Amino acid sequence: MSSENVLTPYEKVLAARKSDRPDIMKYIEVLFDDFIEMHGDRYYKDDKSLVAGIASFNGKTVTVIGNRKGKNIEENIRYNFGMASPEGYRKAVRVMKQAEKFRRPVITFVDTPGAYPGMEAESNGQSNAIAGSIAAMLKLTVPVISVITGEGGSGGALALAAADRVYMLENAVYSILSPEGFASIIYKDAKKAPQASEIMKLTAQELFTAGLVDGVIAEGDRCFSDIARMLEKELGILGRMKSKELVNSRYDKFRNIDRGEIK
Template sequence: MRVFLDFEKPIADLEGKIEELRHLTSEGDINIADEVGKLQAKVDRQLRQSYQKLTPWQKVQVARHPDRPHFRQVLSHLVEDFTPLAGDRAFGEDKAIIGGIGRFRGFSAVIIGNEKGGTTEERIAHNFGMAKPEGYRKARRLMEMADRFKLPVLTFVDTAGAYPGVGAEERGQAEAIARSIDACLSLQVPIIASIVGEGGSGGAVALAAANRVLMLEHAVYSVISPEGCASILWRDGDHARDAAEALRLTSDDLLKLGVIDEIIREPLGAAHRDQATALNTLGDAVEANLRTLVGTEGGKLKADRRRKFLDMGKKGLA
């Protein structure tokens, strides 16, 4: 059953009418194809108009849509022969971050991503994509392995942020994130990060300090969630909409600031309406950027990556 967001109510009503007409057609000999076609055209028009003028808060809702492609769909659609590699060799396995070796469009690569889970049970098992220290230490281990074997690294970010629980803090959450960022910046192989849903806080940067940072059109990427920002600045979560406006978390804002390098356009009605097309477009963008980086000398990749992050934000302030 399709999930509709608040601002999609007029679209939901139209699609409900289409389903009713199709049900009538299946029960009898009535031919109402013309009427269905007119309603579908109206749906497409409403989708186009709605998604061309989304507010930052509406973008947050789209980025969190339960039917949006998750990392498992990325793996199944874009990666062949994926072999997961578990554990941080220190504490344990963290299912919020999945990583391993696979083949992406002819390239052997280390592939790492946040997995939120689909069903309630899966979300609990994957901790809603919020990694603990062992998740970031696993990511660092895999990136260092990629460096040793001269394999490019592809990361796919979709997390509200690192897990803020007591146990995570006791096991060195901040240190684990910092070392993961350092590992990203120290690689002498290409690293391409894609923000596919939410990119929240240092938990996202830990996988996204890359040579190329790509972002799906309706994803969001920010230093803190709108709700977290509102609770700090206004001490009231009801100001999340105001916080979303102030955070400049949309792909258009971040491209202007130089935080990301490329916006990947989504199909009509966003990625949750057409996962296959969205994933194909994502794959095309990752492949194009990977081909430009493969063969570049390792020291240059490292130096360019560090310079990129030192210069971040200057573009939008000029």
């Protein structure tokens, strides 16, 4: 569970964006063994903003997927600030389907301001790739766990978080769009992002209270060990469920959210 909330919603947005937060490669290094990265979507190219591969967790083979933003401006540009293109989502789907074939659980780490909105991405089928990733996740017959570690922006984040269990770090945020974008639409002024953050209900604590995420993980010295314990617990629970039960439960989870019938 989260420690006491001491930051305003917009301060949490800024905290979620900090470049010194652990990235996908750090989570892989600390939580998993024997990681083997996989590349390419088998159609066009490899999207470096999205890391995907196979690893070992407590002796069990799992599939790991996550956004990569970079730690400095050079890396930001190389990894497109963590904004995946269609090729990234198609790579994710390819790796998830392979995980299903070999009965491997899927674990995703989400940290993206959103999918890349550029002309090339749109021309290459960005919206279809996002929808395809969401649909693929909902149909997977293996356990799926997602952790929002920083920014969880729009459909670009949801495309990697349609999971059986969704957790957030205490200073992570998860929303339909950025507060600046929201403020530009509602207030016609992006500078009113702090006010927008107050009404968007995008913090981990607010989303947990609303029943939209399954838990909040405190940040700090115990963060990695708490994530490891959570993964061990949830994989144990989900691993005992039959394939059809997993799919039906996951479908109901998101349909209930859509209908406003959150348990």
